[in-house]
Amino acid sequence: MNRLGGLVAPLALVASLLAAWEIACRITGVPEYLLPAPSAVGAALAANGAILAVSAWRTLEMALEALIVASLFGGALALTVTLSRTLDQAIRPLAVALQVTPVVAIAPLFVIWAGVDHPERAIVALAAIVAFFPIFSGAVRGLTSADPDLERLFDLYGARPLQRLFRLRLPSALPFIVEGHKVASGLAIIGAVVAEFVAGSGGAQGLAWRILEAGNRLQTAKMFAAIVTLALMAAVVHLLFQTLERRALSWWRGR
Amino acid sequence: MTAPVAALSDVEVDYPGRGRALGPFDLTLAQGEIVALVGPSGCGKSTVLRLLAGLEAPTRGIVRRVAARGETAVVFQAPTLAPWLSAAANVTLPLELAGVARPEARLRAREALRRVGLADAARARPAQLSGGMAMRASLARALVTHPKLLLLDEPFAALDEITRRALADDLLKIWSESRPAIVFVTHNVEEAVYMAGRVVVMTSGPGRSAGETVVDAPLPRPLAFRTTAMFRSAAEAISNRLADSMRRPA
Numbered sequence: 001m002n003r004l005g006g007l008v009a010p011l012a013l014v015a016s017l018l019a020a021w022e023i024a025c026r027i028t029g030v031p032e033y034l035l036p037a038p039s040a041v042g043a044a045l046a047a048n049g050a051i052l053a054v055s056a057w058r059t060l061e062m063a064l065e066a067l068i069v070a071s072l073f074g075g076a077l078a079l080t081v082t083l084s085r086t087l088d089q090a091i092r093p094l095a096v097a098l099q100v101t102p103v104v105a106i107a108p109l110f111v112i113w114a115g116v117d118h119p120e121r122a123i124v125a126l127a128a129i130v131a132f133f134p135i136f137s138g139a140v141r142g143l144t145s146a147d148p149d150l151e152r153l154f155d156l157y158g159a160r161p162l163q164r165l166f167r168l169r170l171p172s173a174l175p176f177i178v179e180g181h182k183v184a185s186g187l188a189i190i191g192a193v194v195a196e197f198v199a200g201s202g203g204a205q206g207l208a209w210r211i212l213e214a215g216n217r218l219q220t221a222k223m224f225a226a227i228v229t230l231a232l233m234a235a236v237v238h239l240l241f242q243t244l245e246r247r248a249l250s251w252w253r254g255r
Numbered sequence: 256m257t258a259p260v261a262a263l264s265d266v267e268v269d270y271p272g273r274g275r276a277l278g279p280f281d282l283t284l285a286q287g288e289i290v291a292l293v294g295p296s297g298c299g300k301s302t303v304l305r306l307l308a309g310l311e312a313p314t315r316g317i318v319r320r321v322a323a324r325g326e327t328a329v330v331f332q333a334p335t336l337a338p339w340l341s342a343a344a345n346v347t348l349p350l351e352l353a354g355v356a357r358p359e360a361r362l363r364a365r366e367a368l369r370r371v372g373l374a375d376a377a378r379a380r381p382a383q384l385s386g387g388m389a390m391r392a393s394l395a396r397a398l399v400t401h402p403k404l405l406l407l408d409e410p411f412a413a414l415d416e417i418t419r420r421a422l423a424d425d426l427l428k429i430w431s432e433s434r435p436a437i438v439f440v441t442h443n444v445e446e447a448v449y450m451a452g453r454v455v456v457m458t459s460g461p462g463r464s465a466g467e468t469v470v471d472a473p474l475p476r477p478l479a480f481r482t483t484a485m486f487r488s489a490a491e492a493i494s495n496r497l498a499d500s501m502r503r504p505a
Contacts, residue, residue, distance in 0.1 A: 149335040152310055157352040157400075158324045167348070171339045252339050254380025 036221035044221035045228065052210060052229045059196070059206035060233060062120055063188040066127030070184055074132045075177075078139030082169070099133040103191055107198035119203040123195040130191030131184035138180025142173025171252075178248045182241040189234050207233075259321065260284045260404050260436040261307050266316030267461075268302050275461035277302045278316065282455065282464075284404070287434035289474060291447035291454045293493060295501060299462020300440040304329065304406045307438060321403070325353050328397035328435075332409040334389035336381040342392045343368065343377040349400050367395040370429055387418040391425075398429065407439035411446070419443075423450055427475035444497070448489045449481060450474075456493055458500035465500040468492050 018038045024030075025037035032040055045052070077095070081088040103126050114122035146168050154164050196208035207230045214222035267278030277299035284290060284307075292300045305311040306318050308329050320327070328349075336345045343364050350360035368377050371391040381389055390410060397405060411419035423446060430437060441447050447454045448470055455467045470489045472480060480486055 147335060147337075149331045149333065150337060152305075152331075153329065153335065153349075154352065155310055156308055156324075156327065156329055157349045159352045163352055167351070168337070171337065174339070254338055254341075254382040 033218045033220050036224055040221040041224040041228065044219075044225040048210075048222055048225055052207070052226060055205055055207045055210045055226070056229050056233045058120075058204060059189065059192050059208070059230070060237070062123050062196075062204065062206060063127055063185075063192040063237075065124045066188045066192060067131055067181070067185055069124065069128040070131035070135050070188065071181065073128070074135030074180070074184075075139055078136050078143060081140055082143040095133065095136055098129060103130050103194055104198055107195050110195070111199045111201075116201070117203070119196070119199040119201045122199055123192055123204055123206070126195035126198075127188045127191030130194075131188040134183040134187065135177070135180040138176040138183075139173060142176030142180075143169045145176065146172035174252050175249055178245045182238075182245050185237055185241045186234065189230075189237060193230065258286065259319070260286050260288075261321065262317075262319045263303070263306060263313075264317045264319070266306060266313040266318060268299070268306070268311070269314040277306075277462040278313075280316075280463060282307075284436045284438065286403070286436055288453065289430065289437045289439075289451045291451035292438065292440045292457055293442070293444060293447050293454055293497065294457030294462070294465075295459050295497075297462075298457040298459035300457055301408055302462065303457075304408050304438065304440060307404065308406055325349070325400050326403045328400060328402035328405050330390075330393050330397045330405070330407040330410045332412055334381065334386075334393040336389060336392055336396075338381050341378050341380055342373060342384065342395075345381070345392060346396045346399050349396060353400070363399055364395075367399040368392070370398060370432070371395045371425065387414055387422060390414060390422060394422075394426065394429075398433075401433060402435050405435045405437045407437065409440050409442065412442065419446070424475070424478075426450070431475050444490050444493050445481070448486055448493065449476060454489070454493050456496045456500060465496055468496070 022037050022039060025035060036044070077091060081091050106129075107122070107126055110122040110125050111119060114120075114125070150168060150172075151164075154168055159167070192206065193208040196204055196206045197212065200212070202209050202213065207226055210226040211223055211230075214220070214226060262281075262283040264281055265279045267280070268276045270276050280299070280303065282290070282303065292303060294300055302311065306313055307320070308327055309318075309320060309324075310329075312318070336342070337348070340348070343361070346364040346367050347360045350363060351357075355363070365374070365377060368374055371394050373388060373391050373395060376384060376388060376392070381392070384392060390413075394410070411422055414422065426437075427450060439450070444454075448468075451470060452474060453467055453469050456465045457463065458465045468489055470485070472483075472485060
């Protein structure tokens with residue numbers, strides 16, 4: 001019953017908002033290039049479904065590539081940082097600097113470096129930078145959060161560094177690492193979209209380009225359709241990672 | 256008297272910024288002896304255990320340990336089990352770290368779980384165990400290496416009275432099978448008298464011995480020991496010593 005309510009309530013809200021929007025558009029006669037009615041957006045979705053799906057797939061592809069890159073670098077760097085205090089002190093400020101610099105500011109640089117022919121490389125790199133930090137900081141926190149008494153136990157039995165890493169610190173870090181990836185997955189999509197906007201080129205053929213393109217042509221209904229596609233895609237990715245997190249945590253906790 | 260398993264001579268421990276935490280303090284442990292440390296919070300009881308375990312070095316003084324690595328085991332106040340491992344895998348861990356071959360390690364883990372009465376819970380995860388069962392698994396993990404010296408830091412503090420009595424009896428039964436030297440920290444005077452051959456009362460600020468009481472009855476003791484005159488007089492002596500040490504200005 002509760003579960004059903006959890007599904008019905010938001011759907012009902014969305015439906016009534018859409019209905020109000022549709023009615024308002026029809027009554028006021030606002031031009032479609034300013035605010036298209038939901039029915040017009042639906043028509044645009046249907047008409048451009050194939051091309052939007054391809055673009056969504058391109059954006060998703062770039063975001064996932066970025067996530068993998070961020071995961072490899074973030075994980076490796078977190079490991080390095082937890083191994084030595086000096087390395088931690090050296091690396092930490094750089095990681096933070098990377099985190100606080102807006103991606104839009106450094107995007108033009110990456111677009112230049114990647115070259116006109118390969119905007120997708122700049123997009124993946126920029127999205128990876130955005131996704132890097134939550135993975136890095138989650139892994140660092142996880143790797144240093146093992147139960148101190150368990151650490152003592154490993155001292156007591158003379159555990160070797162690799163045994164400590166694989167039998168204690170990495171398993172202890174698992175919940176933090178998974179959570180970092182969940183947050184990073186959303187950021188990677190945002191990063192990919194923002195980077196494609198800044199690149200301003202159709203070369204990558206992602207969803208951001210579809211939005212830009214439709215905007216330039218005042219095809220507002222198509223713009224909305226692209227935004228809806230983007231939101232749906234991001235929601236699906238979020239749901240996937242949330243499920244993954246729940247499964248991983250329940251395995252980890254043993255219940 | 257047999258050769259000591261471990262000895263602290265004139266040890267002092269200073270913590271930077273917090274001053275003297277312990278000492279001067281002396282303690283000699285004979286083989287197979289059970290010693291209880293009783294005292295107020297912050298009197299350095301846990302520090303004594305860490306010194307005996309070799310997890311900490313004294314600022315001054317000498318720590319002698321006969322027990323080699325792997326022959327000393329510690330049971331903490333919380334069960335301290337890895338939640339991602341089954342009870343059996345948790346118990347196997349010390350052997351694995353020592354490089355014992357897996358089949359043998361499994362066999363010994365099963366034996367240790369049987370000794371603490373957890374044979375049926377080998378596959379359960381810590382989250383599926385009750386507080387008492389988790390503590391038993393923790394005890395099995397300590398026993399799996401057949402330690403000569405077993406250190407327990409308020410092992411039963413978080414358990415209800417019935418569970419803690421049952422665990423105390425089981426611990427004594429296990430002790431009588433392999434006779435490791437045991438040092439355990441407790442706040443509970445009755446528990447100390449029931450289980451220990453010697454009860455050391457400690458005072459705080461810095462942690463020192465306020466004297467010890469020998470409980471001269473063979474171990475393990477029957478339940479009825481709790482009602483004997485010897486039990487009552489020992490408990491009274493320890494309580495008085497505790498009260499005295501608390502009254503003294505720190």
